[in-house]
Amino acid sequence: xxxxxxxxxxxxxxxxxxxxxxxxxxxxxxxxxxxxxxxxxxxxxxxxxxxxxxxxxxxxxxxxxxxxxxxxxxxxxxxxxxxxxxxxxxxxxxxxxxxxxxxxxxxxxxxxxxxxxxxxxxxxxxxxxxxxxxxxxxxxxxxxxxxxxxxxxxxxxxxxx
Numbered sequence: 836x837x838x839x840x841x842x843x844x845x846x847x848x849x850x851x852x853x854x855x856x857x858x859x860x861x862x863x864x865x866x867x868x869x870x871x872x873x874x875x876x877x878x879x880x881x882x883x884x885x886x887x888x889x890x891x892x893x894x895x896x897x898x899x900x901x902x903x904x905x906x907x908x909x910x911x912x913x914x915x916x917x918x919x920x921x922x923x924x925x926x927x928x929x930x931x932x933x934x935x936x937x938x939x940x941x942x943x944x945x946x947x948x949x950x951x952x953x954x955x956x957x958x959x960x961x962x963x964x965x966x967x968x969x970x971x972x973x974x975x976x977x978x979x980x981x982x983x984x985x986x987x988x989x990x991x992x993x994x995x996x
Contacts, residue, residue, distance in 0.1 A: 836947045837946055838943070838945050839942075839944050839945075839965050839966055840943050840944075841941070841966055841969045841970060841973075842939065842940070842941050842942075843939075843940050843980040843981065844935050844937055844938065844939050844940070844981050844982075845937045845938045845979070846978070846979045846980070847936065847937055847978070848978065849937075850931060850932055851910065851930075853938040853977055854907070856976045856977060857928050858912055858928075860886050860888075861873055862976070866972070866976055867971045867974070868891065869890060869891050869968045869971045869972060870889075870890050870891075870968075870972065871891060871896060872889040873886055874887040883902050883905075884903045884905075885900060885901070885902055888900075888901065890968065892961075892964055897919070898919055898920055899916045899918065899919025899920055899924060900917045900918045901914045901916050901919075902914065902917055909929075910930040911927055911928065912927065913926070913927045921947065921948060922949025924947075925944065925945055925946075926943050926944030927944075928940065928941070928942050940973060944965065948961055
């Protein structure tokens with residue numbers, strides 16, 4: 836399984852505002868050409884949401900359905916693919932105050948394309964494309980963003996804790 840982490844600082848955007856923009860998936864197609872379509876279904880009894888995604892991925896489209904869980908008390912959300920073009924796609928978004936007067940946003944994901952014989956060739960390309968797509972989404976949602984410094988130690992709390 837391949838892992839991708841993207842850390843960016845959104846300048847002049849407070850963490851609560853950044854979190855609310857990130858969790859508003861319906862806006863993504865309006866702020867970046869990377870995301871073609873997002874259909875967000877009504878929340879379930881547990882507060883999770885199912886969303887259907889169509890995203891430009893290299894020279895084609897990738898489609899999947901995911902379950903999204905929101906944790907406003909920690910400004911985090913988690914997602915897990917339910918079906919679609921990935922074999923596995925799951926991860927988190929986190930927002931935290933930045934020393935640079937804004938918000939540090941961290942996107943962490945694990946994925947598996949499900950093609951073991953081509954993984955060595957395809958996974959690095961998929962990782963690079965995913966990283967670029969996340970950077971474009973964040974720029975569209977939050978305006979001026981720059982690469983955030985890596986944390987001194989991995990002290991992130993669990994998404995649901």
